[in-house]
Amino acid sequence: MRRRTTALAGSLLLLTVTGCGAADMTKQASPYANAGGAKTVTLSVQSWVGAQADVAVAEYLLKHELGYRVDRVQIDEVPAWDALSQGRVDAILEDWGHPEQEQRYVKDKKTITPGGDLGVTGHIGWFVPTYFAKKHPDVTDWKNLNKYASQFRTAESGGQGQLMDGSPSYVTNDKALVQNLGLDYKVVFAGSEAAQITQIEQFAKENKPFLTYWYKPQWLFEKVPMTEVKLPAYKEGCDADPEKVKCAYPHTPLQKYLNADFAENGGKAATFLKNFKWSEDDQNEVALDIADKKMSPQDAAEKWVKNHRSTWQAWLP
Amino acid sequence: MATATASGPIRLTGIGALLRHRVAAKLLLLAVAAAVLVPIANAQWASGAWPDALTVDLTSPLGRASDWIIDNRDSHWLFTHFLGHVSNAIVISVRAVYLVLLAGGWAGVVAGAALVAWRVAGVRLAALTAVSFGVCGLLGMWVPTMQTLALMVVAVLASVVLGMLMGLAAGLSDRVFRILRPVLDTMQVLPAFSYLLPVALIFGVGVPAAVLATVVYAAPPMARLTALGLRGADSGVLEAVTSLGTTARQRLFSARLPLARKELLLGLNQTIMMALSMAVIASMIGGAGLGDRVYQALGTVDVGAALAAGIPIVLLAVVLDRVTGAAGEGLGAQAEEDTSPLRGRRGWSLAAAVTLAVALAARFAGRLEWPTSWTVDIVEPVNTAKDWMVDHLYTGVPVVGGTADWAAHFTTWVLDPVRDGLQDLPWWSVLLVVAALAWTIGTWQTALTAVLAMAGIGVLGVWDKSLDTLAQVLAAVAVTVVLGFAIGIATARSTRLERLLRPVLDVFQTMPQFVYLIPVVALFGIGRAPAVAAAVIYALPAVIRITTQGLRQVDGAAMEASRSLGATSWQQLRQVQLPLARPALLLALNQAVVLVLAVVVIGALVGGGALGYDVVFGIAQGDLATGMVGGVAIVCLGLMLDRVTQPTTRRDHGAGPTKGA
Structure with missing residues (x-):
């Protein structure tokens, strides 16, 4: 208790010292720093x-x-x-x-x-597991994705194929891409990268097919080899309007x-x-x-x- | 005996008939209103999902507000002369507490905490405190624990001061009470998640935002209980004090506040517990400390590391809960009888002296930091255990099928039909159902609040997403209630089972909601099913506990009587215990709904989607428009669900003292 009161008294003192004049809170370090x-x-x-x-x-x-x-x-x-x-x-x-x-x-x-x-x-793209791509080599072209939609179905995607996306904080155009390329897929957000990785590992363990948003360089490729699905080639500015994107992600x-x-x-x-x-x-x-x-x-x-x-x-x- | 049995049913049917009569009247009235309004609404906007004509698009105003805040944060007077000082004060106070804790060294902190616990709660809890802090160090979490503690100390102090002030105002003035009470009631049922975005936007990501979110979340219980305590003071005592010619201020300090002591301490206890749970969630907006460690561990699917940071949180929670709880009980009983030589000030100065001595000794021995050789690594074994579970339970288990298969079935057979069913309902019928439910168990005011909240969701333009979230909540509540009542009944009948379950329940209730998410992903994959599973695990302990208590409190005489009549234990349960424990069961249902909603929205982190996803997205992308709308919709949903499941008795109970005062 004693230390708390000291701390409080100290902070009150500091407060009164800094209390007058302007306080720019945009220049503030973390209280744990230094x-x-x-x-x-x-x-x-x-x-x-x-x-x-x-x-x-x-x-x-x-x-x-x-x-x-x-x-x-x-x-x-x-x-x-x-x-x-x-x-x-x-x-x-x-x-x-x-x-x-x-x-x-x-x-x-x-x-x-x-x-x-x-x-x-860095490069973002759509990936399928290599074990699946070897069996069905034409899946790596986006034009053939609809053919395989039924194999990518899950409980979450219902009647359509599942395109798994990760954390909401990541850069993604996938919803627009699915729409604009006329794909019979539903974007399902794993919600976090952790959740997405867990799910990919589960699929890989059972050798199940899946289609996922993923990015390079990423350590998971060492564990679960994945092959990229070719989307229409990226051209400067083709992703300017997020609603109308019809091309792949750039190399950044x-x-x-x-x-x-x-x-x-x-x-x-x-x-x-x-x-x-x-x-x-x-x-x-x-x-x-x-x-x-x-x-x-x-x-x-x-x-x-x-x-x-x-x-x-x-x-x- | 014959008369006794005969009179029972008659009385019951009497009340039942009356109840049914009143409910029927309400429903009839509602049906008449519906018959008039529905055709109009139908003709105007058609059925189906919420009509577009009735939505308001807030994207551009909210986007502009967010831009304005970012552009003016370093120049506008509101920020430089007010919010900036608030923010500075928080940083300085947290820093001050943190430095004091560091200066005390681990030995000083352990000794100090144990001695405080000894003074307010006795030797046993002092030992518990010392051991708990020791375990935090052993797990290699000393520094994060101190960071969380520093943040907590500041947040709890601020919450208590703020809560007491609000509580005093509401306790002394009827008008303030009438205005504040619904606000405070509502704030208590809102998911912590919905508070994050607005504070993060105004104060930027970091400790000030985390502390403020915590204060907003933790102050209401203090205010509420202070007000209730002041209002519940024995009127006889107050009259006596008044007749002695005291001034209002004297009355407040000499009679009303001391009489409300119990409520004040209960409020403190609740505030601390809520602050701790929020301090963990606030890691999403830069709260640092233990919560941040959990969050980071979840980023790499590292259940072991998440647990290593989660255990100190649980220990802190248990220690704080027990110590404040014991202090509350001790105050009433012990005060006069304590004759030990260490009572009062002398004990405290001894405690302070010992703490100081230990801290100084540690300082001179150069042992301020927790020695690195004294740590135990639990990360490996926990992860091995998790991997085993995943390997063996996920799928293809003979006969029962794997957990992933269950999740898929649960999604296709329960979640999808419920969601689609809700989304296919005409919008006005959803409002009608809400009104009917809320009015049946409540008053017309609660029904109106519920309907307006639901309509608010439609106006915000997130009708479909909200129904998706609602479907998840309903499914989770159903599972929770079935499991909770079953386990609750079992524990009410067996003391041994209860003793076995109690520590488990304690731990589960205080675990940060985050920690549940990853094991459920490992077991059930991603999607709505794991979100529901996490919600069920989180809400279950409270339901079990309330059910057990409710059944236990059933009048012994009634049980005795039924047994002497030769009722089997099943008959006894069904016809005596359960009906008599009805209020407790309803309360359990209400709690289940509130707790489930809080976790279902966080379930967006594991693919729960819907409203929670909007909030996560808003925080992640700094997109105020999406996040705020999602947050407000969650608030509306919470409000609606609470009103629909909250029986009026709770309100009447609270209103009692108002009339008396």
């Missing part, structure tokens, strides 16, 4: 494992090579942009392309600065973004994060250890760091 006088960097972790691998390795190096404390905050993609702009997060290490947010925060408000390429190219070089203040005054940590750049294989190695071998992100990062000294040495300021 506890115990350590220099802290706050990184946003997205829910997919690739992003966790980025953060785990960055965290390990920041901690052990540069002496920072790292806080991880898990937020969905769009709110993460907002948090980055407000300085509650210092950096996003893997962004899959949010033109609207880029316009608002990078170009108009200038509260976020681009941090360069991550070195990994994934980007890093830093809070503008942090980029300028973040010292070594900011320089390090700008330099951070690795390959798909590197990312997959760590991601697979985390998600499939159930290693903790810290252990997986440590393992990678031990084996790839030359890669990360170049990132250090």
Whole structure:
């Protein structure tokens, strides 16, 4: 009780000190940051494992090579942009392309600065398990999907074939695609990536056919080999109107973004994060250890760091 | 004896007839109203789903509001001079508490918590507290536990202050009470989920938003119970105090507040429990701490890690619940009899001194952080167990079939027909059914609220989605009630079974709803069936508990009498216990509906779809228009379901003191 009263008294005192004048809540760090006088960097972790691998390795190096404390905050993609702009997060290490947010925060408000390429190219697409594609090679063309609709049926999709989508936070045009390409499919949202992965693993265990929205690079390919279904080719601007999309998803070089203040005054940590750049294989190695071998992100990062000294040495300021 | 048996049925039929008569009158009136209104509505807008002409599209105004907030957050006076300070104050307070906890070191915190528990609740709970905190450390969750605790301390303090103020106003003024009461009642039945988006938008993702969402969720019970406590004060005592010539303020502090002590502590207890459950859900908007660990673990389908973070939450819940509960009971009984040398201030200063000494000792020994070698890894074994379950129970189990097959059958044979049936009903008939149900067990006001709430859903343009959610709720409630009543009856008859079940129920009731989601996905796949399953597991303990208590409280004399008449135990149950426990069973039904709805919407994370998905989508994409509409529709649905299942007796009971005061 005593400590609580002290804390309350302390906070009241601070409140009265800061109480006059304007308070800009867009410049606020996490209350847990810098506890115990350590220099802290706050990184946003997205829910997919690739992003966790980025953060785990960055965290390990920041901690052990540069002496920072790292806080991880898990937020969905769009709110993460907002948090980055407000300085509650210092950096996003893997962004899959949010033109609207880029316009608002990078170009108009200038509260976020681009941090360069991550070195990994992301691609979203529709996938069927390779065991099914081998038996029915023509399924990999979207024009033949209707022929197979009955095989992709589930209780959730009713009379139509099921196209499984993941987390609502992911970039997707699937509903429009199904509609515009005239496919006899129903988009069923797993609701989270965790749920989607569990479901894919279940299907694979029984060698059942399924059609799913998925993306590369992703560690699950190592466990459940999947083949992409060809959609009408992507052309610049063909996805401009989300209602009328009739083409595949682009290949996106994934980007890093830093809070503008942090980029300028973040010292070594900011320089390090700008330099951070690795390959798909590197990312997959760590991601697979985390998600499939159930290693903790810290252990997986440590393992990678031990084996790839030359890669990360170049990132250090 | 013969007369006694004869008079029973007569009296019963008398009440029954009267009841039926009143209900019949209401239904007749409703039928007349329907006969007039339905043809008009039909001619105007046709039947089927909710007519487009009656919907309002809020997409563009909500989108504009969201843009305005983002663009003006760093410049407009509302933000810089008001909300900014609120937000700052929260950050500073949470930080202050967190730093104090860290400065105390793990030894100081354990000692401090145990000694507080010892002072307010005795030695046994002190031991429980110390062990619980120790387990949090053992699981490697010390820092997240402290973060959650810091957030909780601030949120609970704010909720209690806010709740007390509202409660005082409502307790002292009839008018305020009349305005506040329905608002507070309603806030208690709303799913935590629907509070997240608006605060996240205004305050941005982070701790301030999480604390505020928690306060909004946790303050109502405090306000409600404070008001009820003040109003329930013995009028004789109050008159006596008044006759002594006291001022209103003296009366408040010397008589009314002390008399309401029990309610105040019950309110504190409820506030703490609700704050904890919200603190976990708030990880979706950046709440950090234990909830965040659960959320992150679920992102990688890591049930073991989710459990490692879930156990400390459960332990915190159990400790806080028991300690505040014991404090409430202790206050009444112990005060005068305590003659130990450590009573009152002396005990407290001893506790403080010991805490300080331990904290300082830890500091000088350089042992502030929980030693890493003292952790136990439960992640591996739990995941192995889960994998085994998935491998062996999922499908193709001989005779009974696998869990995935059940889920598919449940979806095709129960969920789909119910959903399609509801969606095919003409919209006005849904309103009529709602009105009939609510009016039968309630008053015309509750019926009106229910109908308006349902109509609100239609106006928002999410009629079909809401009926989808409603179908899931109905199916889940049916399963919950059947299972809950059956288990409740069994436990009411066997003390041993009850003793066996109690700790299980305690744990299940305090587990964060999130944790249920992944094992149900593993067992049932994705879709609506796992969402329903999670909802059933979550709501079951409350239903079992209320049913058991209701049956146990049945008058012993009535049981004795029926037994002496040679009734078999089945007859006894059916003809004496169940009818007499009717109010408890109705309450159990009401609770089932409220709890099921709360989880069914979170079930969107595992493919439940419908309204919950809109909210998840809104939070994930920062899309206020979709999220808000979904959230409001959930609120309307919750309101409607509560009114339709809430018997009037609960309202009458609450209204009693109003008339007396």
